[in-house]
Amino acid sequence: xxxxxxxxxxxxxxxxxxxxxxxxxxxxxxxxxxxxxxxxxxxxxxxxxxxxxxxxxxxxxxxxxxxxxxxxxxxxxxxxxxxxxxxxxxxxxxxxxxxxxxxxxxxxxxxxxxxxxxxxxxxxxxxxxxxxxxxxxxxxxxxxxxxxxxxxxxxxxxxxxxxxxxxxxxxxxxxxxxxxxxxxxxxxxxx
Amino acid sequence: xxxxxxxxxxxxxxxxxxxxxxxxxxxxxxxxxxxxxxxxxxxxxxxxxxxxxxxxxxxxxxxxxxxxxxxxxxxxxxxxxxxxxxxxxxxxxxxxxxxxxxxxxxxxxxxxxxxxxxxxxxxxxxxxxxxxxxxxxxxxxxxxxxxxxxxxxxxxxxxxxxxx
Numbered sequence: 001x002x003x004x005x006x007x008x009x010x011x012x013x014x015x016x017x018x019x020x021x022x023x024x025x026x027x028x029x030x031x032x033x034x035x036x037x038x039x040x041x042x043x044x045x046x047x048x049x050x051x052x053x054x055x056x057x058x059x060x061x062x063x064x065x066x067x068x069x070x071x072x073x074x075x076x077x078x079x080x081x082x083x084x085x086x087x088x089x090x091x092x093x094x095x096x097x098x099x100x101x102x103x104x105x106x107x108x109x110x111x112x113x114x115x116x117x118x119x120x121x122x123x124x125x126x127x128x129x130x131x132x133x134x135x136x137x138x139x140x141x142x143x144x145x146x147x148x149x150x151x152x153x154x155x156x157x158x159x160x161x162x163x164x165x166x167x168x169x170x171x172x173x174x175x176x177x178x179x180x181x182x183x184x185x186x187x188x189x190x191x
Numbered sequence: 192x193x194x195x196x197x198x199x200x201x202x203x204x205x206x207x208x209x210x211x212x213x214x215x216x217x218x219x220x221x222x223x224x225x226x227x228x229x230x231x232x233x234x235x236x237x238x239x240x241x242x243x244x245x246x247x248x249x250x251x252x253x254x255x256x257x258x259x260x261x262x263x264x265x266x267x268x269x270x271x272x273x274x275x276x277x278x279x280x281x282x283x284x285x286x287x288x289x290x291x292x293x294x295x296x297x298x299x300x301x302x303x304x305x306x307x308x309x310x311x312x313x314x315x316x317x318x319x320x321x322x323x324x325x326x327x328x329x330x331x332x333x334x335x336x337x338x339x340x341x342x343x344x345x346x347x348x349x350x351x352x353x354x355x
Binding site for chain 1: 194195197198201202205206208209212214216219220221222223224226227230231234235238239240241242243244245246247248249250251252253274276277278283284286287290291294295296300301304305307308309310311312313316317319320321323324325326327328329330331332334335336337338339340342343346347350354
């Protein structure tokens with residue numbers, strides 16, 4: 001899918017510019033994008049390193065584990081089909097905690113493990129279970145507390161207050177997750 | 192105000208907790224920070240590819256001209272909304288284009304920050320997670336995921352309109 005979209009973007013963009021006599025813009029853009037990409041990588045890099053360091057401390061000290069344990073008690077109500085104390089709950093909560101800390105890459109392995117243990121509970125192996133879809137909704141509504149990459153990008157482009165988005169993002173994420181879960185319940189009823 | 196407190200408080204809490212648990216905080220920090228090299232090496236080619244494609248598309252003005260009719264969503268945000276569910280790096284590329292042209296603190300810049308921060312790559316997660324366990328019939332999963340994204344976007348727009 002990404003392959004097609006990528007090609008499509010470039011072809012459409014260039015053809016549209018050719019028709020509108022805008023070739024200079026495209027020439028500039030082709031060369032500029034290399035510089036932008038490198039700048040971005042260098043600007044994101046230090047903030048990412050810093051944050052990975054901090055979160056490593058949280059991981060080694062057992063803080064992340066403790067938080068996921070707390071969270072898995074809450075998850076019982078969101079995932080009524082999962083039996084008490086089942087592995088799936090702890091994987092799901094580890095995934096959510098990692099996402100909250102803005103560690104997308106650390107979250108994925110937990111997410112895959114969670115899907116595996118949800119599949120064990122699934123009766124029809126080729127069909128998505130209700131819990132799986134609820135898990136997807138939790139993931140896509142994006143429960144992030146510290147959006148590291150966005151903060152570093154804002155710094156790079158000279159924001160007056162790069163971290164000012166943190167609190168609003170938490171409120172928006174929280175509200176949209178709840179509404180998302182309600183929509184999920186309604187869709188589950190309908191299907 | 193509260194925003195600027197969150198990160199220092201989290202850092203403070205993490206370090207105090209680790210010291211109580213007798214974790215060698217400095218060594219652990221270095222160990223974690225080292226992992227960023229791997230990540231950044233993987234990130235650069237994807238970012239380059241996506242910034243390249245997205246910049247060509249957005250600078251050609253085709254998106255702005257095509258989507259003029261949707262008036263309640265600002266034009267500059269539309270490429271971000273389209274790409275956000277599909278690919279994380281390309282939406283980052285679009286976000287940086289928005290910051291570059293309109294600044295990170297204006298109406299559009301703030302809105303784009305909220306959208307990027309509160310949504311996720313639905314298609315990617317769907318393909319990866321469901322694919323990994325061999326699920327073929329996803330039922331209403333796609334709609335649930337996309338509706339969740341749409342809710343985040345709507346609340347972001349409302350939030351920026353009311354509070355800034």
